[in-house]
Amino acid sequence: MVSVRSSKYLQRGRSRLALTGALTGLLLALSTATARSDSAPDIPPRGSAYMGMGVLAHDGRGPYDSATTRGSQTEGVDVSSHQRDVDWPGLWGDGATWAYAKATEGSSYTNPYFNQQYDGPYSVGMVRGAYHFATPDSADGATQADYFLAHGGGWSADGRTLPGALDIEWNPYGDACYGKSKSGMVGWIRDFLNRYKSRTGRDAVIYTATSWWTQCTGDYAGFGGNPLWIARYASTAGTLPSGWSSYTMWQYTSSGQTVGDHDRFNGSLDRLKTFAAD
Template sequence: MPVHRPEPLRPRRPHLAGLLLAAILSLLLATQPSPASAGDDTPRRGSAHMGMGVIAHDGVHGVPLGPMATQTEGVDVSSHQGNVAWSTLWNSGVKWAYVKATEGTYYTNPYFPQQYNGSYNVGMIRGAYHFATPDTTNGATQADYFVDHGGGWSRDGRTLPGALDIEWNPYGDACYGKTTSGMVTWIRDFLNQYKARTGRHPVIYTATNWWKQCTGNYSGFASANPLWIARYATAVGELPAGWSYYTMWQYTSSGPTVGDHNRFNGALDRVVALANG
């Protein structure tokens, strides 16, 4: 008698509605940002520069009306400017410059050689600055990193002492999670180590409102460390406690050729005097 053989199994075809639902879900997932980037507009580490938080925290209140005979124009630059047209700046009256060398203990400016040497080669008096991140390593460690990566000083009459850029944290808490006393300790450790390594007292770059908030308006550094104040206004305004005058003033982030323009509080011979120590 004939043997009954079962029909082979055929794969089921998915229902059209199921296919449509899967396609919609796939499309939705593809257009969603990843958890790491969703709503995260924090800048990448290493991208900080002088005055990064000034507009957001202090605002812009005009610019000085014009150059003053007793002040000397300068600029500060970082990797954001790339290769700088130093001859253009020199011909426009800029006579000194500071170049970002380092940040924390994890970043060096890839344009540092062109910027640091280029400013010097056109005749400028130049210096290097360090963007502080007190939440990553201690002050002395960062001072060593700065000196070891371009932030030193040479007795050539054309090199300014290193500058500590201490301001609003672009990556998180404004005061880097430190108490006012903890911040003062961090800054002191940086200043002391830089002095030990180079023989020079570094310049302190800051803004009065940040200094009040994050150091409690500490006055103890004014006797030794020149002040570089950030204030985008027609006048420099109130200074941090202890300083009766500023040495340098960053007065705008939208100047010609490069954005950050500054004035040295004195004629060119005073810039030379600071370089000579």
């Protein structure tokens, strides 16, 4: 027969074992959650994407010479809400003569700093333009073109306003190609470009990187009539996507003066103004 005293010891032992088991399970759950958190990529909030966001992550950064081709090309910058209010007189003094500001993303986001970033360069003498960050998984191309045009993405033939730019690159929120097949992506881009041209009379600029274009459109060659803005952080623009024999603009670094992203227009300032007015 088990004594009352022995029974108490047994109950205490069982309680300790149960508590130890519970603590062990809790610690295991916490360590598993931490491991998952450490291994999972950080997904930024919608609307926070900007031009070139995926270039460093996927293409990296090579050496570049800021003086290379400067004699025949024209310096520019691109900005988004990450730069907030920009020192446009300072950039003008550093030699930047043109700028693009992010206006919209998808079909619901507008840049809260857009007015300062779009009107500011114009006021100091720069040529300016607006760009749209495409999210083909959130709405169709025509819808996003309409949204862009309704929130700053228009064009006027004043010689100081550049045609709107479509920023089409890696998806910062998920699948690199936004869950689309190559033909599906080509169709989405075509819908955006067609709607933009039908409403403005201008061909939108296409901003992209060759590796993304190859991966997500199958290196489609049918948009060569649109101006190309190539993204590559290196000493040269490198191999261009099929359909283009030359680029109109080149985003060559994300670590330039005053704001990170610096670009070159492939021509003189007079040619840039002609491009803006055409």
